[in-house]
Amino acid sequence: MNQINWNRSFIELEREIDPKIEQPAVYIRKKVEIEKPIRQASIWMTALGVYTGYMNGTRLGNQRLTPGYTDYHYRLQFQKYDVTELLNQGTNIISAIVGDGWYRGCIDIGSIRNTYGTKTKFFAILQLMYEDGSCEDIVTDESWKVTSHGALRENNLKTIERYDATMELENWMKPEYDDAGWKNGISSQYHGRLILQEGEQVLCHEHFVPTVRHTPDGNTVLDMGQNFAGHVKFKVTGKSGIMVTLTMGECLDEHGDFTMKNLVAEGAGSISGAVGQRLEYILKDGEQTYEPQFLISGFRYVLLENWPEEVKAENFEGIAVYSQIPFVGNFTCSNELVNKLVENVRWSQKSNFVDIPGDCPTRERSGWTADMSVFSKTACYISNPRKFLKKWLNDYVLEQSEDGNLPYVIPCAGKPPARRGCMGWSTAIANISEVLYQFYGEKEDLESVYDCVKRFVTFNENRAKKRNKLLFYKHGKHRKYIIETGFHYGEWLEPGHPMYQDFFKAMLCPDTEFTTAWFYTLVTQTAHMAEVLGKEDERKSYLELAENIKKAYDKEFLKNGRVKSKRQCRYVRPLAHGLLEGELAKQAAADLNERCIANDYRIGTGFHTTCKVLDVLSDYGYRDTAYGLLENVKQPGWLYAVTKGATTTWESWDGLTEEGKPVDSHNHFAPGAVVSWLFEYCAGIRPLEPGFGKIRIQPVPGGSFTYVNCNYNSIKGEIVSNWKIYDNKFQLHVVVPEGVTAEIIMPGQTKYCVKGGDYTYEESLSIW
Template sequence: MSQSLKFYSFIFCLSLILSSIQTFAQKLSAYDLTIDMLDNPLNIDNAKPGFSWKINSNKKNTYQTRYDIRVSNTPSFKKIIWQQSNANQQSVFVRYNGEKLASKTKYFWQVRLKDNHGNTSAWSEIKYFQTGLKPEDWQAKWITVQGKDTSSIIPFLRKQFALKKDVKSATAYITAKGLYEANLNGARISSDYFTPGWTSYKNHIQYQAYPITTLKKGQNVIAVSLGDGWYKGRIGFSNQSKFYGDTRALLLQIDVEYTDGTKEIVISDDSWKSTNGPILASNIYDGETYDARKELNGWDNLGYKESDNWKQVRILENGPEKLVGMSGPAVNKHEEFKALKIFKTPLGETIIDFGQNMVGWVKVTANGNSGTKITLSHAEVLDKNGNFYTTNLRSAKQQNNYILKGKGTEIFEPHFSFQGFRFVKVDGYPGELKLENFTAIAVYSSMSPTGNFTTSNPLLNQLQHNIQWGQKGNFVDVPTDCPQRDERLGWTGDAQAFANTAAYNMDVSSFFTKWLKDVSADQLPNGSVPYVIPNVLNQSDAGSAGWADAATIIPWSMYQSYGDKNILETQYQSMQKWVDYMASQAKDNLWNTGSHFGDWLFYRPNDDNDGRAAVTDKYMIAQTFYANSVQLLINTSKVLGKTEEVKKYTALLNNVKKAYVQEYMTPSGKLVSNTQTAYVLALQFDMLPENLRQQAAKRLVDNVKSYGNHLTTGFLGTPYLCHVLSRFGYQDVSYNLLLQESYPSWLYPVKMGATTIWERWDGIKQDGSFQTADMNSFNHYAYGAIGDWMYKNIAGICSIEENPGYKVFEIAPKPGGKLTSATGELETVYGKIKSSWEIANGVFKLNVTVPVNATAIVTLPGKDKKEKIGSGSYSFESKYKY
């Protein structure tokens, strides 16, 4: 071969290689495939689940032009039960529309995509989902201990059974009245805690489905312990217990398929036996007492011989409650914190500091004599003298006791209790306390982190940290108000105030989907919504403005965050019932009746002689939330195509706003309550005529300045305060409030050493003393709602109402407060959005990342021009000076 021919052959081969590399680099693929935002779920109850996927492509401005989806009941896809091809951009919540799905059946699915550049992907990886059980599929019986279930001791239940053949696959379906932990052949079936979760038990109880891989031919042992939990244990106020029932019970069914295709079912029935174990007590508020001397070694495995103490269980009759598949994320262990220091207080107490206020428990390792009792007490803060402070826990003991068996190294973790704490007081520990013998474990619902936010200001970064940890600590199966005292309830007002921020920080789609089912279930027949969900208070404890509005605010917030119309369809009746309830209570369109919390925990100075307490008329507040819920119902009706309802509620909204103006505004535009919250809510919900809104904003600003650039808002005004100021051109005032370091402000607790959000602006006063002990939580997320403003204004990541789920979104950072840089990230249903900027030498530099199949509209600070960009990474510059 000639040299020239060799050269051209080389060039040709090289071009083929480069072409292949380029083709590979631009390869189109689908990833992160989910069903109803869940990864390979095992108990789908939805008849038309939603398929979603994200798209990989290294080429800019890529969007999907076509998708093919296929579903089969075999991983080989030999039999297709549903397939669909559509020439559109939809890549989230494509609803199943095939033949009726069979119960407790595994289905497999894939997608294949085409993009606007002519690329076609290969079929994606195979994902699966499994349908849940219909009522007739349950063969298991509810079982409980013999006699009345009156003891605080945790019962142990077990059954040894034989399988005749080799096992191909198995699924365990488990639930309980109370809480359960299940073991199979000596090992936990799952890493989940506090199952089956807290729901409106009188209406429905969740069950979990777990794949079982440790079953074998021959003998096996299934073993379960049952805790009181929210079902039977102490819950709510007035020291009430047994709210849902007085008997703990188990319902368990294992569906087994053998390698030869035959099937068998193992169930809970009267062949099981039970006895007491070493857990003498374990409940939500008070903690756990564990006596290792009473351990039943090997009770959950083969080879254990049951003594005469093991009694036959009894069958418990079925109740009226429905069994539903688990729809929210499970509670699991997460971060671990090593003990930072051990010290003595002025009172001589031995304290361990873990450095972070958290929710979970402490794992302790010890060696000592049999009968030695170790007591761990938990607290969030120390008092001004440096002593252990638990008065704010009210009657909750938050105390774990461990009695050693005296045989080598022993490790203790509680089973059916959790604590809210940073500091732990240790009593009775044998020998020298060592840091390495104590580990704090954070426990919360497994919501994927989605958002991150940092700035050039360390105090703001700590505030963001505190917001995230407030969310973690209070999102333990339900959105609680606090995680430490004798309350820990699903307060609706806190949840609605924080919902937007929650959706930035973590994927809360399934978390709120699950909780909203309980909002519907516990909603009163007249449409009123209880203060707490699940409702463990009185029936009359319902209908407070800004609390009950969780029924409308959160479904709309979730729709905006994730773009799934199904949540609006599911919650529509509940939303409508709440709005109709308010209408029924109003007279001449004015809602001025009922009991309301108002702007909870607003600013009240210690000396109120000057009349500076920021008191806002509660009925005035109620009218604004009335209007807002009507507006959200109108929005929802439009999305769902309910034209008659749009007309009906639009007319109602006009009347509600007219009634507000007539009752609460003077002709010149001054409001009856001259407070920040009054003006914030009037402006946020567009209660005022357009020609009077700007002057109202000026009144708001004057009020802020009259308090020395401090906020005075409570739970209802705070989430919207900075949003309203920014909307009406007072971005500088928003930053002044955000960066205010003295009380009352967001940064005051940060300066005081907070690692979570406080319930009160001055939970710890400037002199080191505490606010009133009966209501002073140091882990309360409501005021963390400022996170929504920070993501939208500092990072500039904003959703667009007409394009929910960030299909089209805005990047419009608004620098201020002398910040020199900020970075925000958000993992959306389309992929990761990133907005990162810095200011140096009078130049504003912005870097933006847009996920595939989405579009961003970028606006630089001080500019009116908007630039529309597709997927990829971009850089922008403009001149900027503070």
């Protein structure tokens, strides 16, 4: 059967519904009679919504939230299952439960419902190959039976799951069940493209047994000991009709009570849209066990209400749910707070990599592009996210407007044009693809996005020629390379800059220094793509454009080539983006160093330069300051959260007030981008050519560190960089993969060139 017929073989699962009201899940059944011996059988399934499929009562696969999240306007994933061993000669039952998922459930900061549609749909095709060589296809049509009168009464992966155990459909997956009261599905079709699953599987992972807390306000709260994304499985005994509730949250407040008030975005006053994270369960008689079907929450704490028996920890289990991405890098050192930071960053990645790279697993769960952009190098050092990100980047390309503009949330869920063209965010497609190419050496990672990136460059060339009326006093030919229109978040989450204040400023007028620096980087990255892909004329054209942007930046934002600002980001950005060279770059780095020291080694950077500040300081010889920033335990700083018991990285530097009041999301991976510095500078592991065919190991010791143990399993094999300081000596032990050439550069600048093998070097500290 070809795919055009697949698209026409969906069934709509509901008739008249009120889209303003949460809907129950839909239960689906199809009776299949098999009269001949089977050689092989496969079934394909997908849904506009999320589904769990079964064959003769056996669950198909162990994935969660299938078919996953893509922009349903354009494409929809499906899964394939081998069911040969599950079929019987005689009567067989194909069944499934379909819920709202991302298709109809709450998504984004406003928790908007019905973004892609109001009625869920389902598709399946069972392909049978008989021993006699004949074949048969059984496809979803109006003969498939559906009902909404099952136990799963509400299901919204973000806000609520309500399960009424008194309404369970006993034996509904078995042949003897009488489905006469069920309705027939309604023939429908899907207008996008059907694709076999591209991303990693979303699976259940770590399991946690909680401790039981009795909070000052008289409530009972479970403490999982770890902030994560997932759900709670529980056992309970009680009388039929009792409704118990579990509400999942990240924090206890300053009094030690359960709270979700931290999910109010800074300055907003109230939470924008429902967060919920609430499980309601109506008991049947006796002992029963329940595990949520489609709800996934970000939490460490669980508020229990109306529990009918003594709360015992052993009756509850927290289960982490995230995409099955291989973790390939490890870093430990003599500073245990830094080790805990690395562990927290790993947990924030796990929590937010649930089929798409989200920003937080609670309030928004949106694919904010800048979050992934700043974190991409760290993600590649501690894991192998290529397959996961390639699937997401394919949606990025499809979301491009006709004029070349790009969204800053992917999937963009039909957001208006105002949610596009944000420099530093919408540019992420180029930045992430460049990082993937450096780590995995596959030209395809650039080819697949190149035309899209080119169109976005052209869009910004045209936009740079437009004038912002509020900047009427700005003049000069160079301004045709300055981007001053459109909405741009700018540096974002800079200490001392409340996010809502910055948001409203950006609404009126963008930070043109920020937008122009990112315009320059976008163009230089496009030029590099053109070079790799053998498009020499295009490379030259982009380099010429980049040079003009650089001159415009110098004229508009520098004073005789120097940065003049109190903000750390204004020094980091031109250095990190290559907008300063030679003595001027050295002067800017020296000025940055002075400001970091004067700020008592507290972080002064925001979203886009925090990931680069240690790199820049190290590149220009200020390693002591870099370590000072890293190891600072005062607020704002990475380790402040660790000293306060954080188990993930926080959204903002102000995650906890002096009074102990939690602020903002406590599970964002973007601030954890600092971990790439630990691999690339502290341990010194970096590729000298794409794909780690040639590498450099050049550790930068400093701070309180007396040892570092770091290993990274690259696509060429495991790379090890372990060093220690003892008896006034520095010893470095490295492992280079077979067939890989490595430059080993000691802190005293002694250089060795080696090929695959195991090596140890030593030098006196006195030569530094």
